[in-house]
Amino acid sequence: xxxxxxxxxxxxxxxxxxxxxxxxxxxxxxxxxxxxxxxxxxxxxxxxxxxxxxxxxxxxxxxxxxxxxxxxxxxxxxxxxxxxxxxxxxxxxxxxxxxxxxxxxxxxxxxxxxxxxxxxxxxxxxxxxxxxxxxxxxxxxxxxxxxxxxxxxxxxxxxxxxxxxxx
Amino acid sequence: xxxxxxxxxxxxxxxxxxxxxxxxxxxxxxxxxxxxxxxxxxxxxxxxxxxxxxxxxxxxxxxxxxxxxxxxxxxxxxxxxxxxxxxxxxxxxxxxxxxxxxxxxxxxxxxxxxxxxxxxxxxxxxxxxxxxxxxxxxxxxxxxxxxxxxxxxxxxxxxxxxxxxxxxxxxxxxxxxxxxxxxxxxxxxxxxxxxxxxxxxxxxxxxxxxxxxxxxxxxxxxxxxxxxxxxxxxxxxxxxxxxxxxxxxxxxxxxxxxxxxxxxxxxxxxxxxxxxxxxxxxxxxxxxxxxxxxxxxxxxxxxxxxxxxxxxxxxxxxxxxxxxxxxxxxxxxxxxxxxxxxxxxxxxxxxxxxxxxxxxxxxxxxxxxxxxxxxxxxxxxxxxxxxxxxxxxxxxxxxxxxxxxxxxxxxxxxxxxxxxxxxxxxxxxxxxxxxxxxxxxxxxxxxxxxxxxxxxxxxxxxxxxxxxxxxxxxxxxxxxxxxxxxxxxxxxxxxxxxxxxxxxxxxxxxxxxxx
Numbered sequence: 001x002x003x004x005x006x007x008x009x010x011x012x013x014x015x016x017x018x019x020x021x022x023x024x025x026x027x028x029x030x031x032x033x034x035x036x037x038x039x040x041x042x043x044x045x046x047x048x049x050x051x052x053x054x055x056x057x058x059x060x061x062x063x064x065x066x067x068x069x070x071x072x073x074x075x076x077x078x079x080x081x082x083x084x085x086x087x088x089x090x091x092x093x094x095x096x097x098x099x100x101x102x103x104x105x106x107x108x109x110x111x112x113x114x115x116x117x118x119x120x121x122x123x124x125x126x127x128x129x130x131x132x133x134x135x136x137x138x139x140x141x142x143x144x145x146x147x148x149x150x151x152x153x154x155x156x157x158x159x160x161x162x163x164x165x166x167x
Numbered sequence: 168x169x170x171x172x173x174x175x176x177x178x179x180x181x182x183x184x185x186x187x188x189x190x191x192x193x194x195x196x197x198x199x200x201x202x203x204x205x206x207x208x209x210x211x212x213x214x215x216x217x218x219x220x221x222x223x224x225x226x227x228x229x230x231x232x233x234x235x236x237x238x239x240x241x242x243x244x245x246x247x248x249x250x251x252x253x254x255x256x257x258x259x260x261x262x263x264x265x266x267x268x269x270x271x272x273x274x275x276x277x278x279x280x281x282x283x284x285x286x287x288x289x290x291x292x293x294x295x296x297x298x299x300x301x302x303x304x305x306x307x308x309x310x311x312x313x314x315x316x317x318x319x320x321x322x323x324x325x326x327x328x329x330x331x332x333x334x335x336x337x338x339x340x341x342x343x344x345x346x347x348x349x350x351x352x353x354x355x356x357x358x359x360x361x362x363x364x365x366x367x368x369x370x371x372x373x374x375x376x377x378x379x380x381x382x383x384x385x386x387x388x389x390x391x392x393x394x395x396x397x398x399x400x401x402x403x404x405x406x407x408x409x410x411x412x413x414x415x416x417x418x419x420x421x422x423x424x425x426x427x428x429x430x431x432x433x434x435x436x437x438x439x440x441x442x443x444x445x446x447x448x449x450x451x452x453x454x455x456x457x458x459x460x461x462x463x464x465x466x467x468x469x470x471x472x473x474x475x476x477x478x479x480x481x482x483x484x485x486x487x488x489x490x491x492x493x494x495x496x497x498x499x500x501x502x503x504x505x506x507x508x509x510x511x512x513x514x515x516x517x518x519x520x521x522x523x524x525x526x527x528x529x530x531x532x533x534x535x536x537x538x539x540x541x542x543x544x545x546x547x548x549x550x551x552x553x554x555x556x557x558x559x560x561x562x563x564x565x566x567x568x569x570x571x572x573x574x575x576x577x578x579x580x581x582x583x584x585x586x587x588x589x590x591x592x593x594x595x596x597x598x599x600x601x602x603x604x605x606x607x608x609x610x611x612x613x614x615x616x617x618x619x620x621x622x623x624x625x626x627x628x629x630x631x632x633x634x635x636x637x638x639x640x641x642x643x644x645x646x647x648x649x650x651x652x653x654x655x656x657x658x659x660x661x662x663x664x665x666x667x668x669x670x671x672x673x674x675x676x677x678x679x680x681x682x
Binding site for chain 2: 001005006009012014016017019023024027028029030031032033034035036037038041042045046047051053055056064072074075076077079080083084085086087089090094100101102104105110113117120121122124125127135139143146147150151152153154159161163
């Protein structure tokens, strides 16, 4: 585990705690009053974040003075040994999911889903493009049956279908 | 008393008269065994992927379906553990040590047979233990008012923080994050909106199911995408001599299986403990009472028996507080309650007391999946090994697509998909850096009621906190919670001391080598 990222994560928690404390101060008083009110419980948990994060950061900085290495004992889930890992892939996958969500209603289910599956496989270093395209099409069809037919979910239609529906 | 125990069993059998229950349980069991066989895809992720499909089912079918998955997963993870030396989840590590040793000796049939009998025996006996233990809790639930519910949720959070993760400060911060998220939206007591940041979409709060799926399932998929490899690369050999062992070889293992079943059920019921702790502790106790303790770790059939029985029994253990008190103790139980909340149930101590059909569905799901495994499980073993041969990258992307579509299906709202992805990213960093996403998910699920019961309880007692410590049930729960907190702090302090000593020893050795 890289102690610099651990510090950055703790700093993000600290910022979130401060944001919650500020936003809580903006909550208006309600029509009905009770002993704790709408704010106190939120202040308490924001305080937990504001106090906890500096403890984590402090411990890491003190540890840094004793050892020059950035790597410390892992506290979370570790990677499988012997295989290279990259944070770039989860970031790209996250961005792909966001793009998929944005395009889902614009392009419709039938166009956006195979693109998502194909691009996702490409991010995870699959290079057999024919197989990737087949998987993208087959699973789009399977999911359509599962969600639109079996679960009766109204999937967004693509622009071509929308054109025919409207006309 | 006997009629109390028989009622859930009879209710369960009645639900089994419905052929659609059998069909759904069959599908769920097969899916569970395949999911269990895939390394890294535990019960929580398997639940997360299947959750959207349960919204189209009746509540009782949904419960049976999800619990059949958990039974299948607990059995499925032993197959690659024995035949390939790959643990499907952390609880199967001990099965790898003994089971894979036996496989390498050419005794894979014995290892698989013991795992099969232990898993199913443990499951069957623990169903009875579950009924015996959940009924008193359900009766107790009628005496629960706001102070009791508050203290119960307090205990749940403290227990899961104390027992999961290596760093308690991070555990408490994860809980804080979850509680804050659960409080976004309309405050029904004072009629004001909180933490909407000016977005009207947030005024009704974030969908807890979308948040929980993000924290528990998407985070794990993002983490898995860090590395590109195939499961089969972890071990090359996939051959087995899978003749079922004779009874004479199984009989000596029965005491270990019993130890695993009893400890697995009890430990599984402790918030935060889960199947891994149940398996580890049962393994140690089985070694303590074994006539051949020296074999443990070197291909012991008793070790496999205790471990597998405990893992399956912990499934029933986890259900005791979840259904008896409305207190989910693991990530998968949070998802089970999420499913029920979508079906209109309000999680809490009275949930099952008011809707006993959920208890019957639980018994039906557990029983039917165990029966299906008794009939088909042995033949499934080598067949399900093919799940490990699937392309890991394809599984990750297909799972992600299923989650996106599943979350969209809840309210046909893209905001929920965005929420799931954001919390998937948050959960990824939490998972990697030791902030338990399971704690955060539990807090997301309980946070709103946690606060509401504190406030209602204080209104009941005219602003005095005394009731929270003096009512008999609250006092007992608070004592247990504080004991667990002290235990967690002491455990962490001990771990830190040991780590410091190890580091100092390593530095000393390094200096000695240099001089």
